[in-house]
Amino acid sequence: MCGIVGYVGPRPALPVLLDGLSRLEYRGYDSAGVAVFDGDRVLACKRQGRLSRLEAALAHEILAGGGTGPDGRRARTGIGHTRWATHGVPSDENAHPHGDCSGRFWVVHNGIIENYRELKEELAARGHRFLSQTDTEVIPHLIESLYEGDLVRAVGAATRRLRGSYAVAVMSPLHPDTLVAVRQESPLVVGLGEGENFLASDVPALLEYTRNTYILDEGEMAVLTPDRVEVADRAGRPVAKRVFRVTWDASMAEKGGYGHFMLKEIHEQPTALSQTLAPRLTEEGEVRGEEEALDPAWLARFRRVHLLACGTAYHAGLVGKYLLERLARIPAEAELASEFRYREPLVDRDTLAVVISQSGETADTRAALREARARGAGVLAVVNVVGSSIAREAERVLYTWAGPEIAVASTKAYSCQVAVLTLLALHLGRLRGTLPAEEARRLGRSLRALPAVVERALSGAARVEEVARCVAVHEDAFFIGRGLDYAVAQEAQLKLKEISYIHAEAYPAGELKHGTLALIVPGTPVVALATQPDLSEKTMSNVEEVRARGGHVYLFAPASLTGGPGEGPGGRPAPGGGEASAGAEAAAGVEVITLPEVDPRLAPAAAVVPMQLLAYYAAVARGCDVDKPRNLAKSVTVE
16 A cells, blocks of 8 residues: 556656655655556656655656657656555565566555465466565566456456455556556545546545546446546446546645644644534534434434544544443443454444544454444444545445545544534434433534634644643653543544654553553653543642652643643643642642633543644654654555
């Protein structure tokens, strides 16, 4: 995996491929490559590292032109790829595209071929020579072994022998002006032009050229030539595809003056939340129930809820669990999708499975969806990408409408997921009669006003940046909180470690004394969240436990729970707002960072903002590649 582009048409192919790959860099990758057909031969070039290394190699090796040398400027058909390593270390040899022994078939691939070892052994025994450690390389060799003059038939026969997940694009000099693409559990989108056609694993790669697309479904094969696109199902039957027109603007995928996509997307949260909530709530705070996913008759059947997700989406699910139980009084469990189907889960037709994914392509989450559905559960998807796999496979969908999220570290998708889950809990509370009408309207009005609260949270960015510079010099950090604050602490620690590479852990505040206090030494940064009035006193007691052992506490809380705004770095206001003991030199201070006031049940969407900023500024201070953290990818389409 990670990013695929393809082009066939009258333009020079290389600029189109490189532009498309650059627009997919946000997905995370460790190498890149292209293969183009110049009318005489296939010219392939691939390099470990960033796209700039590939571009430099292309300028030297393929774009030189002249005489009888290779000239990529003549190429009108090509495929390109950015790789995130699964099988084989990042290297030039393991980068895509991969070719067969004869150089007649070239392939790029996202996903994992689970039976590649047996295929490789079979092909090697028949004389095929392999140059990489990847699972992907078996595909062009398999096509070569099955080719009898018909490229489409050979690709179909080859992919029918593959087990696993794959999005595959194939080109061959034997069939100029043709690309063949197959999708199985990994996304592929066809871009429809006039006299030209495009292929990509995600929409941003296409927006410079077209907004009209086909989104391939499971098992479908597309054959692209400059003049047409033909789609068939696994059995070879033609499929009449509906054109999906992309409505968001290409500029939404640009940085807009911000230093990084992540910072831009953090600041886009008020707008994203408005897009998510405003159409679903009246000014009086009542939920509009027109969406199919909110149909009372459908929801009435369920007696329990399982929230299934991975990573950041799982942390949004933790918030959803708290709110579903508190507002709707319905048993709810948040579960890691990667573990769900391996434990014989107790779900049935009385269970609502809420599957949460920004991309709608997360492989583990899709597998959990299928397991829940196979056991009779109803499936509701909370996704951002319209037409994604999870959106199509679920019974009902609640879109987050956050707009494109480019940075690998998710921010606005999380806050919009939390908002949608809060809306669902509010709606279920009213349907089940566990939430009085006036209280529901009051909470609904507060939810509708949430974008303004998040805007106020963003206004404290300078103060958070100061804290981040202090945290950035450490190699370990801890986050604590109780109830909803613990759910936010989970997301906070993930953000810090995934982009700043600081080791971070989150704990329910009361659990520190059950072992983890052994790791608190003088100066250890501990971020404490205290937004829940009924739990704040106990959290403050845990803060004192940290102080007594020399840890340095950064307390994020509204003024109503701290007695007033905090001091700057170096100040030592006590947790209750008074002065810290001047004689306690062995104990570090408690610095208070004030959060905006909001209904405590909505606090996660506001409290997460400074946590995102803390991670961002710490990563910048440490010189990290914020938008493309090492070893990570935006859309994890393999298990």
